[in-house]
Amino acid sequence: MNVGELARTVDTKAETIRYYERIGLLPEPPRTSGNYRDYSARHVSRLSFIRRARDLGFSIEQIRVLLDLADQKEQSCAAVDAIARAHLADVKRKLADLTALRRELDSLIGQCRHGTVAECRILEALAP
Amino acid sequence: MNVGELARTVDTKAETIRYYERIGLLPEPPRTSGNYRDYSARHVSRLSFIRRARDLGFSIEQIRVLLDLADQKEQSCAAVDAIARAHLADVKRKLADLTALRRELDSLIGQCRHGTVAECRILEALAP
DNA sequence: TATAAACCTTGTAGCCACTACAGGGTCAAG
DNA sequence: CTTGACCCTGTAGTGGCTACAAGGTTTATA
Missing domain, CATH: 1.10.1660.10 (Multidrug-efflux Transporter Regulator; Chain: A; Domain 2)
Structure with a gap:
């Protein structure tokens, strides 16, 4: 092959x-x-x-x-289990991060009034 | 500065x-x-x-x-909105992927009987 | 005034896990 | 015997930094 x-x-x-x-x-x-x-x-x-x-x-x-x-x-398969658990913990961390991110993006987008760039809430929210 | x-x-x-x-x-x-x-x-x-x-x-x-x-x-801020929405869609896709992943890892780890490598369910699940 | 420490400068290489070539060689069908 | 589909190696690129190395500048202290 x-x-x-x-x-x-x-x-x-x-x-x-x-x-x-x-x-x-x-x-x-x-x-x-x-x-x-x-x-x-x-x-x-x-x-x-x-x-x-x-x-x-x-x-x-x-x-x-x-x-x-x-x-x-x-x-013993303890080491295998440990690797899998470490990875799961990593995935959970990423999920938490992404969930928080989605909430922020949702709120950002929800504020858009579809006007001009000058009054854009999304850009405002990103600005300092 | x-x-x-x-x-x-x-x-x-x-x-x-x-x-x-x-x-x-x-x-x-x-x-x-x-x-x-x-x-x-x-x-x-x-x-x-x-x-x-x-x-x-x-x-x-x-x-x-x-x-x-x-x-x-x-x-118009439509283009800004579009970028934010595209990114949100991306985040949602990743969330869905990670959620599925977590489920799989949870089930994988849940099957571990803490025996020897020879009878490791995690490795079995990864094998073809 | 000397000197040492703490910055700054540029350029380059490394990280991860591939992916995409370029420039060649091999093989099977017609 | 040619065509086209594969295979080979080696190198460079991706994103978004990060980490040096080897030098120059500035500031604080002796």
Whole structure:
């Protein structure tokens, strides 16, 4: 399976796959005689894991640790749990920030009287 | 007022102020005999506007347009309103995404049985 | 007056997670 | 045997800063 096929399989751009290889997140696959990357099922599942974790907003570094942990089957999963919880806390912080932001923007826009720029409440609210 | 004083006044790093100048968002101030930037009240208010808009999540490019519009006092403020609404729509999209994300992470973490990595539900949920 | 500390200057490189080329090589279909 | 769709590497760009390095200026103190 070459990079384009893998890309279609996991719905990821070929450039992104090569990027993951470059930063050491996805192991280098063997090459064909024509120097094409030749991926196996293990690559597919590792890349799927990465993409799923990225979709959930985990950082590359977090994913790196998660993949390492996944290989230590005997260990407790406390570290995995901790990473997930840290990420959840981060998401909650962002949600709170965005919620406050939406309220401010709502009020800003609600004040617009559709007049001239000179009497614009939105610009007024942004000005000092 | 030099760059450090301006930085303290508007609670922004000096590097950021110079960055705004470099990208043409904040006009170049005159210089003192020792080649120090010499800011006036106009700079303070322009930078305050920029920072307030950044805090509300407007992009640099949106702020550039807002500042341009603010100078055309006779024009209708429809364009200002449109930018604010577009940004609000963006914030709402992000809120929806983050809310879905939080739900997924909540459920992921809720499934953790605190056992070994081999039976970790979080890693299972991430795997394909 | 000397000097040290605290500023200022410019330019450049780094952050994150990609994305987009350019300039070449390979491969399958017709 | 040519065409076009892929692949390769390497580099540069994105946004919005942030962090140096290596020098110049100003201010406070000895």
